[in-house]
Amino acid sequence: MDEFTKAYVECAKFTEKKQISQETLAVMVSNCARFQMENAADIAAGPKVSRGEPEAQAGHDFWLTRNRHGVGFWDGDWPSGAAGRLTVAAHEFGEYNI
Numbered sequence: 001m002d003e004f005t006k007a008y009v010e011c012a013k014f015t016e017k018k019q020i021s022q023e024t025l026a027v028m029v030s031n032c033a034r035f036q037m038e039n040a041a042d043i044a045a046g047p048k049v050s051r052g053e054p055e056a057q058a059g060h061d062f063w064l065t066r067n068r069h070g071v072g073f074w075d076g077d078w079p080s081g082a083a084g085r086l087t088v089a090a091h092e093f094g095e096y097n098i
Contacts, residue, residue, distance in 0.1 A: 001029065003055040004043075004062075005029055005033075007055075007057070008059035008060065009025070015063070015064075018098050031093060032059065035089065042081075042082035043082075045082040047061075047077040047078050048077055048078065061077075061078075062086075065086070065091070066094065067095050067097075068091075068095065073087045
């Protein structure tokens with residue numbers, strides 16, 4: 001699993017306090033791969049404020065943004081243009097619960 005996906009899964013576990021089945025994990029991995037492929041340029045722009053690896057921050061923010069947790073791509077850590085596009089893209093994936 002890449003850093004983006006690991007951070008996404010860890011964030012999901014933290015916010016939902018649940019175990020993840022293999023079937024759910026497969027969906028999560030697929031969602032992460034698609035999001036990264038479709039938004040590679042904006043993810044590569046990286047956050048303005050890094051809390052670790054940019055890919056990990058992006059995975060973390062993808063989970064939080066798509067599920068409307070009140071923080072995420074749009075909260076000031078990412079360059080404004082990239083933040084807006086990543087937020088829209090995450091919302092287009094819809095909310096997801098494990």
